[in-house]
Every structure is written in structure tokens, then in C-alpha cells.
Amino acid sequence: MIHSQPAASATRILAGLLEARTGQQIAPSRYWRIQTALAPILKTQGIPDLDALVAVLSDPENEKLLQESLDAMLNNESFFFRDTAMFAGLRAEAFPVLRERRAQRKALRVWCAGSSTGQEAYSVAMLFDSERDKWLDWKIEIVGTDISPSVIARAKTGRYSQFEIQRGLSVDFMLRYFAQVGEDWVVDPRLQAMVHFQEDNLLKPRADLGQFDIILCRNVLMYFAPETRHIAYSKLERSLANDGMLMLGAAETVMGHTDLFSATREMRGLYCKAVAGRTGQSIIPPPLL
Amino acid sequence: MKTCLVVDDSKVIRKVARHILETLDFNVSEAADGSEALDQCSRAMPDVVLLDWNMPVMSGMEFLCALRTVEGGSKPKVVFCTTENGRGHIQAAIEAGADEYVMKPFDRETLHSKLQIVGCA
Ligand SMILES: C[S@@+](CC[C@H](N)C(=O)[O-])C[C@H]1O[C@@H](n2cnc3c(N)ncnc32)[C@H](O)[C@@H]1O
Numbered sequence: 444m445i446h447s448q449p450a451a452s453a454t455r456i457l458a459g460l461l462e463a464r465t466g467q468q469i470a471p472s473r474y475w476r477i478q479t480a481l482a483p484i485l486k487t488q489g490i491p492d493l494d495a496l497v498a499v500l501s502d503p504e505n506e507k508l509l510q511e512s513l514d515a516m517l518n519n520e521s522f523f524f525r526d527t528a529m530f531a532g533l534r535a536e537a538f539p540v541l542r543e544r545r546a547q548r549k550a551l552r553v554w555c556a557g558s559s560t561g562q563e564a565y566s567v568a569m570l571f572d573s574e575r576d577k578w579l580d581w582k583i584e585i586v587g588t589d590i591s592p593s594v595i596a597r598a599k600t601g602r603y604s605q606f607e608i609q610r611g612l613s614v615d616f617m618l619r620y621f622a623q624v625g626e627d628w629v630v631d632p633r634l635q636a637m638v639h640f641q642e643d644n645l646l647k648p649r650a651d652l653g654q655f656d657i658i659l660c661r662n663v664l665m666y667f668a669p670e671t672r673h674i675a676y677s678k679l680e681r682s683l684a685n686d687g688m689l690m691l692g693a694a695e696t697v698m699g700h701t702d703l704f705s706a707t708r709e710m711r712g713l714y715c716k717a718v719a720g721r722t723g724q725s726i727i728p729p730p731l732l
Numbered sequence: 733m734k735t736c737l738v739v740d741d742s743k744v745i746r747k748v749a750r751h752i753l754e755t756l757d758f759n760v761s762e763a764a765d766g767s768e769a770l771d772q773c774s775r776a777m778p779d780v781v782l783l784d785w786n787m788p789v790m791s792g793m794e795f796l797c798a799l800r801t802v803e804g805g806s807k808p809k810v811v812f813c814t815t816e817n818g819r820g821h822i823q824a825a826i827e828a829g830a831d832e833y834v835m836k837p838f839d840r841e842t843l844h845s846k847l848q849i850v851g852c853a
């Protein structure tokens with residue numbers, strides 16, 4: 444029996460479509476993941492293989508199936524307090540500074556761009572809630588956005604499997620902030636009230652999300668090509684207050700990727716808007732002379 | 733190098749846990765039940781104990797309560813690692829002096845983050 448190689452050109456086409464719509468690149472060495480990711484769709488649609496799928500998707504009538512296919516190809520991995528040390532740093536370094544800066548307004552807005560199934564946004568909510576006495580009568584608003592409708596729908600439920608709930612979350616926070624419902628764990632309504640989720644593509648001009656004091660964009664831009672990464676960074680920059688902060692993933696840096704942001708002295712992975720000619724800025728502005 | 737004592741009556745689980753812990757740079761020893769584990773602790777206290785709940789001879793809870801009363805027994809971090817996944821069990825374990833709780837099945841990422849939480853990784 445002669446089987447063509449698992450649709451070498453079909454995988455390339457699908458990877459191309461994914462990049463064009465989302466910015467996410469898949470390295471050819473990881474093309475095998477496309478087959479795995481799309482297997483359930485092939486099955487439910489009764490489509491024999493990826494070649495046939497590509498043929499079906501080339502019909503503009505099948506836009507919805509195309510979107511579902513791209514959605515299935517996205518890497519949505521996430522867990523609570525991913526890179527624990529960075530969340531500890533956020534609380535220790537960034538929060539006190541912002542608390543002082545916004546002392547008049549008593550309002551803070553946080554954006555989790557590429558929030559996947561919600562663990563990151565709820566982690567931030569737990570950080571605030573765990574020091575509630577400091578934020579009494581503050582309005583803390585956390586907005587999670589993602590290009591994938593399916594992860595946004597899941598994030599909104601705030602419901603996690605046993606496997607998901609213990610990834611990164613301490614047993615203390617699990618008991619404090621989640622109720623057990625059957626085998627699953629559901630987030631406390633108090634946290635849910637701080638967080639809201641909506642669809643948004645980082646490559647499109649932003650939906651009206653307003654300005655933010657902290658933006659987390661973690662493990663999203665690392666798979667972007669340089670040109671698309673630039674588009675995303677300018678969107679982040681426009682959405683960040685001039686004295687706000689950006690936090691990337693532990694393995695990410697802006698160095699060599701954008702000059703819109705520069706590293707802060709206080710914390711690795713925390714950035715602020717670049718001031719021409721200055722590097723290694725402090726999040727704490729220099730004293731007025 | 734930190735030391736971890738894996739206490740579980742299942743040889744397979746011990747092997748899996750050992751493998752993960754070794755990739756996390758732990759020096760691993762094993763015990764098949766609570767009393768064997770107590771013996772080992774009386775000779776040298778590990779930094780962390782990864783503890784099953786249901787075991788013959790001496791259960792995880794009995795071991796934990798005994799450990800916390802012996803000299804030096806407050807030092808090891810105790811991470812329960814069990815199929816018992818009800819809120820009540822988890823609360824009871826924490827009240828008895830456990831530091832963290834992992835529900836089986838678990839993977840490397842989960843175990844790693846729990847060990848970080850107790851300050852051992
Ligand atoms: C690997 S997850 C990271 C989730 C979370 N930030 C974390 O670090 O745990 C990356 C997420 O980015 C989303 N994403 C990818 N491209 C995007 C785009 N162009 N706009 C918005 N979200 C995007 C994916 O759908 C996915 O949910």
C-alpha cells in the first residue's frame with residue numbers, strides 16, 4: 444500500500460493559514476502536531492485526511508470550519524502562577540509602586556493578553572485578593588483576552604479539572620479560592636467578579652479595551668515572526684499607561700525584538716515603556732531635583 | 733543536593749516518582765509503608781517526603797502524625813501524593829501537618845511546582 448507522506452504540503456498550507464491569521468509559527472520539525480491537533484475534527488467531519496481538509500477549507504463557505512481548525516492548532520498550554528518567582532516579583536516589586544501611583548484614583552487595570560484558559564488571569568486575581576487589606580476600596584479590574592473562542596469560553600467558566608487545578612497552584616490557594624464540584628474545581632465568585640474575558644486578536648487594532656496599568660503577555664509572542672511581533676508590541680504599547688508595566692514569560696525578552704519597551708532594574712521579565720536613550724530603567728522614577 | 737523520601741506501597745509509583753525527582757536533581761530514597769519510612773527518617777531526616785495515603789502496616793496519616801512528634805521531625809516538608817482527592821481529605825492532611833498535596837495522576841510540571849511552593853526546588 445502506498446501512503447503519501449502525511450500530507451506534507453497540506454501541513455505546510457495549514458501552518459501558513461495559522462500564521463497569517465494568528466501570527467503563530469509552527470516550525471517544520473513540529474508539523475506532526477498539526478495532524479494530532481486536527482485528528483478530532485477530521486473524525487467528527489468524516490474527512491479522511493489533511494489533504495481533503497485543505498480542499499474543504501479552501502471553500503470560503505467553510506470559514507467556520509477553518510476557524511475551528513486554526514483554533515485546534517493553537518498551543519493553549521497554561522498553568523497557575525506559571526514561573527512562580529515572577530508572580531512573587533510582581534507582588535513584591537510592581538504592586539507597591541502602582542499602589543502609590545494610583546493612590547488617588549484607587550483603580551488598577553490589568554490585561555492578560557493571550558490568557559488561554561484563564562489560569563494566568565485568576566492567578567493575578569488571587570495575588571490581589573491574598574492581600575486584600577491593602578486593596579480595600581480599590582477597583583481592581585483584570586481583563587483576559589485570547590484569539591481562541593474555545594479557550595475564552597472555558598476561561599469564563601472558571602472550572603478546572605483535577606489535573607489542571609494542581610498545576611502551579613498551592614493547596615492553600617486551591618482550598619481558599621476554589622470549590623470542589625464533582626471531580627472539578629470552580630473558582631470563587633469573588634475572584635470571578637474581578638476578572639473578565641473576551642476574544643481579541645493581538646494583530647488586529649484593539650477592541651475597545653482601554654488603557655492598562657499592567658499588561659501580562661506571556662508565552663504568546665515567542666512563536667511570532669519578527670514582523671508580526673512588532674505589530675503586537677505596538678498594540679501592547681498603545682494599551683499601556685505611560686507609567687505602566689509589561690510582564691513577559693520567563694523565557695522571553697524584548698531585547699532585539701522591539702525598542703518600544705525596556706527592561707526594569709527591579710525585576711527580570713518586567714518592562715516599562717522605553718525612554719529614548721535609557722536602558723535599565725527603574726520602575727521608580729528618579730527623584731525630582 | 734536535596735533529599736527526597738518517596739513513601740508508597742506501589743513499586744510503579746515509586747519508580748515514576750524517583751525518575752521525575754532525579755531529573756529535578758533530588759537524591760531519592762524509597763519506603764514501602766509508613767513504618768519503613770519512620771525508620772529511615774530516624775536515621776536521617778530527608779528534606780522532603782512524598783507521601784502516599786493508603787498503605788499497609790502504617791498509613792500516610794499515621795506516619796505524618798508520628799513524624800511530627802519525633803525529634804527533628806518538623807523539618808521535612810511533607811507533600812501528600814495520593815488518589816484521595818476530596819476536599820475533606822486534603823483539609824485533614826493539611827491540619828495534620830502536611831505542607832502540600834498532589835492528587836494522582838500528576839506529571840513532572842505539577843510535582844516541580846509543588847516542590848517549588850514548599851521551597852525545595
Ligand atoms: C501558550 S498560551 C499561554 C497562556 C498564558 N499566557 C500562560 O503563559 O500560561 C498562548 C495563548 O496565546 C493565544 N494567542 C496566540 N496568538 C494570538 C493572537 N494573535 N492574539 C491573541 N491571542 C493569541 C493562544 O490562543 C494561546 O491561548
Ligand SMILES: [Mg+2]
Pocket residue numbers: 740741742784785786787
Ligand atoms: Mg497506596
